[in-house]
Amino acid sequence: MTKENGAPGGHGEEPTRRDFIYIAAGGAAAVGGGLVAWPFIDQMNPAADTLALGSIRFDTAQVEEGASVTVMWRGGPVFVRRRTEAEIAEAREAGLNSLPDDLARNDNLAASAPAVDANRVLRPEILIVKGNCTHLGCVPLGPGSNTGDYDGWYCPCHGSHYDTSGRIRRGPAPENLPVPDYYFEGGEESTIVKIGLSPEEAASSGWQAADASGAVA
Amino acid sequence: MSGPSTYKPSTGIEKWLDSRLPIIRLGYDSFVDFPTPRNLNYWWTFGGILAVFLMIQIISGIVLAMHYVAHEDYAFESVQRITRDVPFGWLIQSMHANGASFFFVAVYLHMFRGLYYGSYKAPREILWILGVVIYLLMMATAFMGYVLPWGQMSYWGAMVITNLIGALPFVGDAIREWLWGGFSVGQATLNRFFSLHYLLPFVIAGVVGLHIWALHVPGNGNPAGLEIKDPKKDALPFHPYYTVKDGFAIIVYLMVFATFVFYMPGVLGHADNYIEANPLSTPAHIVPEWYFLPFYAILRAVTFDIGPIDAKLGGVLAMFGAIAILFVLPWLDTSKVRSMRYRPLTRWFFIFFVIAAIGLGWCGAKNPDDPVPLLGFKFVYLAQFLTLYYFAYFVVILPVLGIIEKPKDRPASIEASVLGNDKS
Amino acid sequence: MMTRIIAAAALALGLSAGASALEGNAHAPEKYEWEHNGPFGTYDDHSVQRGFQIYQEVCASCHSMNLMRFRNLAQRGGPFESEDFPNPNDNLIVMQIAAGYEVQDGPNEDGDMFMRTALPSDAFPAPFDNEQQARASNGGAYPPDLSLIVKARSGGADYIRSLLLGYEEAPHDAHLSPGQYYNAYFEGGAIAMAPPLSEGIVTYADGTEATVEQMAEDVVTFLTWAGDPHMEARKQMGIMVLIYLFFFAVVVYLAYRQIWANVKH
Numbered sequence: 001m002t003k004e005n006g007a008p009g010g011h012g013e014e015p016t017r018r019d020f021i022y023i024a025a026g027g028a029a030a031v032g033g034g035l036v037a038w039p040f041i042d043q044m045n046p047a048a049d050t051l052a053l054g055s056i057r058f059d060t061a062q063v064e065e066g067a068s069v070t071v072m073w074r075g076g077p078v079f080v081r082r083r084t085e086a087e088i089a090e091a092r093e094a095g096l097n098s099l100p101d102d103l104a105r106n107d108n109l110a111a112s113a114p115a116v117d118a119n120r121v122l123r124p125e126i127l128i129v130k131g132n133c134t135h136l137g138c139v140p141l142g143p144g145s146n147t148g149d150y151d152g153w154y155c156p157c158h159g160s161h162y163d164t165s166g167r168i169r170r171g172p173a174p175e176n177l178p179v180p181d182y183y184f185e186g187g188e189e190s191t192i193v194k195i196g197l198s199p200e201e202a203a204s205s206g207w208q209a210a211d212a213s214g215a216v217a
Numbered sequence: 218m219s220g221p222s223t224y225k226p227s228t229g230i231e232k233w234l235d236s237r238l239p240i241i242r243l244g245y246d247s248f249v250d251f252p253t254p255r256n257l258n259y260w261w262t263f264g265g266i267l268a269v270f271l272m273i274q275i276i277s278g279i280v281l282a283m284h285y286v287a288h289e290d291y292a293f294e295s296v297q298r299i300t301r302d303v304p305f306g307w308l309i310q311s312m313h314a315n316g317a318s319f320f321f322v323a324v325y326l327h328m329f330r331g332l333y334y335g336s337y338k339a340p341r342e343i344l345w346i347l348g349v350v351i352y353l354l355m356m357a358t359a360f361m362g363y364v365l366p367w368g369q370m371s372y373w374g375a376m377v378i379t380n381l382i383g384a385l386p387f388v389g390d391a392i393r394e395w396l397w398g399g400f401s402v403g404q405a406t407l408n409r410f411f412s413l414h415y416l417l418p419f420v421i422a423g424v425v426g427l428h429i430w431a432l433h434v435p436g437n438g439n440p441a442g443l444e445i446k447d448p449k450k451d452a453l454p455f456h457p458y459y460t461v462k463d464g465f466a467i468i469v470y471l472m473v474f475a476t477f478v479f480y481m482p483g484v485l486g487h488a489d490n491y492i493e494a495n496p497l498s499t500p501a502h503i504v505p506e507w508y509f510l511p512f513y514a515i516l517r518a519v520t521f522d523i524g525p526i527d528a529k530l531g532g533v534l535a536m537f538g539a540i541a542i543l544f545v546l547p548w549l550d551t552s553k554v555r556s557m558r559y560r561p562l563t564r565w566f567f568i569f570f571v572i573a574a575i576g577l578g579w580c581g582a583k584n585p586d587d588p589v590p591l592l593g594f595k596f597v598y599l600a601q602f603l604t605l606y607y608f609a610y611f612v613v614i615l616p617v618l619g620i621i622e623k624p625k626d627r628p629a630s631i632e633a634s635v636l637g638n639d640k641s
Numbered sequence: 642m643m644t645r646i647i648a649a650a651a652l653a654l655g656l657s658a659g660a661s662a663l664e665g666n667a668h669a670p671e672k673y674e675w676e677h678n679g680p681f682g683t684y685d686d687h688s689v690q691r692g693f694q695i696y697q698e699v700c701a702s703c704h705s706m707n708l709m710r711f712r713n714l715a716q717r718g719g720p721f722e723s724e725d726f727p728n729p730n731d732n733l734i735v736m737q738i739a740a741g742y743e744v745q746d747g748p749n750e751d752g753d754m755f756m757r758t759a760l761p762s763d764a765f766p767a768p769f770d771n772e773q774q775a776r777a778s779n780g781g782a783y784p785p786d787l788s789l790i791v792k793a794r795s796g797g798a799d800y801i802r803s804l805l806l807g808y809e810e811a812p813h814d815a816h817l818s819p820g821q822y823y824n825a826y827f828e829g830g831a832i833a834m835a836p837p838l839s840e841g842i843v844t845y846a847d848g849t850e851a852t853v854e855q856m857a858e859d860v861v862t863f864l865t866w867a868g869d870p871h872m873e874a875r876k877q878m879g880i881m882v883l884i885y886l887f888f889f890a891v892v893v894y895l896a897y898r899q900i901w902a903n904v905k906h
Contacts (some may be wrong), residue, residue: 041395043396044396045394046394046398046399046405050399050405057627072495072497074401075400075402075403076401083251135529137376137380138373138376138377138503139496139497139498140497156499156501161588170448172520172528172529174528174529247742255905297708297789307871307874308878324827398771453904458900458901461893462897462901465897468890469890471886472883472887472890475879476879478877479876479879479883480680480879483792488794488795488797489794491789491792492789533720534850635905636905
């Protein structure tokens, strides 16, 4: 409220109690408007039934060596791949500096974990990654059709090549295929993997971050 | 040019109504007696054509919504049922799908006309900006409408475009999930797109009302780029002169439209959209509808990081920037001369701008790694060059040419330009 | 012809659907003079009838046509359309065709599903219950639904015909897995569908000689009709609309000339 403003009864004086009341009334209206708006914005977020499908179980024993199985999780594909010895070796040999994206992109580990193969898998033979290209969300092709120049996956949309650890090696995709949060349910012997974990399960999942040399601290 | 009203209510009912709700007076002043420059050419008929197509889209769309089912399991089948079992459904569906394309053809010609004749210059900046707002709303409406048939291109087009939002730093993922209503494009997305696709055309109609209001304050521009000085000499009443001229153009345009609707209803569509959406199988080439191709080419032209901005975000910013720059165009063009008739140099840059826009559309339809016919280098390089020109036209060419170019002599008035004694 | 010219122009610019499939290593489909091409083209009803027989006896063992109902065969523009039966559901030929199939219905009053004879209003029965079953029975490949197949493949009818006739000896550098066949018109060359047509695989009810070429033409004509059953009505209405618009345009143009006669512009 400036002097020129001439609010009713303002008489061009310093801010008065009356001005304060007007400001408070306007503020109350703004707060009320904001509070009413929020439910109308938030309703667009995933609903309870959608969230309920947040985790799935899958028996990795049914995946043959060298093959990749696609399972649906949260409306999108997840690749479960049983890697051959050669593929594991290939993934371990790739140096960090040869990777366009040097972060592990693993939901089980800290965001800063380096993209060494040890940070991409819980068991070396089983690789689990989300199956949407990090470029624009297409589903890359894999074993059985086209594994690309790095023997992992090849995205036909814009030509991204992923290696046997699901890491981007060439093409427009900016990031490695993300690893969803998962663990083997029932300990060492179990082949049942649960994807999508509660905080308690995540704490006992057995994931440990490795450093850039691949060694676990 | 909206001078004093010349409406004279003749009957008792009109007088009664005029003193309560002067709606006949508004219509009379806006569309009957409205003084319109006498020198408008056929490029000025696209406004009327656009109004007709907005109506075609709204009416056919409301009818389609009576039969359409917005569910991921039934949407595809319900559209097929419309074309197979609903009486005249094949006609109405074809009108709506092709109508979108013809709407965009008309809007692009309307925009190019505005660019050539300087329709965005003072005092018509607001008129131009409202036009750009309409264009943005049209793009949003068309994008969501294309998702509704739930074919492969519908689904994957939606996937690619919504994933662009994920490129935004920090908030991208949250906004994307909010937009989807789930963890990917799915039932919730389809349902809300249907809701918004139904709503937005009415918002467009509202902004069109503002657009016409903003047109009727300064009056029409014209090919000579001059204002009406003497309405008796320079202008004609809108009716019957321009109602009949617009009417003729609308009918001719409808003939082209009918040729597509009846004889090649699928030419502008994509074969993959006759396959039901499948989240597990990506089409080999995801191509948006033709009217988005230039922007798709700009999106893909940014293949390099710019400082802290990675290539993906850079592409998104360039794509939105290509539209956003239209908002500030009235202040970028420094020339006081409106019509490019009298700007011999700029005219050539404009012609190349049109070629660049069409060329970007071509790049958008092609695989960026394929070679350009005759030229031999990859399409992505052509797209980069044309993108550069697109932006340079607005931020370098128009500002600089406006200062250094010596325009041709302009006629003294609209009447003089029509009567041929240009060299006054 | 207009269609062809514009489609060709669109192809040249790569703006239309057609462009994408012609990239890659597949042969461009062979052009064929279909009777239903062009602005006045209509379906050859006898060819559609024979094509339906091919679908029934050959294709239907693997391919569904989920959007098709038996009544469609008798509707306006359909192959068994008859003036005697304005309501396609009463068409005797189609009732007879439908009666050759059993479909599941129910539940009955005991709550059980039961099988009954198909009616004209029923859908063509699908060979498999779902995609998984179809894949399991076909070595992992999924035989696509044929209701819209002509529209859903760039190249349309020409492509489907070329594909059906395009089986050949695999070149030495082709990678074929077990259960795959070489077809130069198919993207990648390796197709899981065995050559479906062979001399005399059907005996046509109307006595036409069942050569492979003839069968391919017939079945593609049938599939084109199935994907676009209202084409004839569409083209007929198009002529009327264009004639009307033309005269309307002439009259309005004359009015325009008259109104503007004394105005220089």
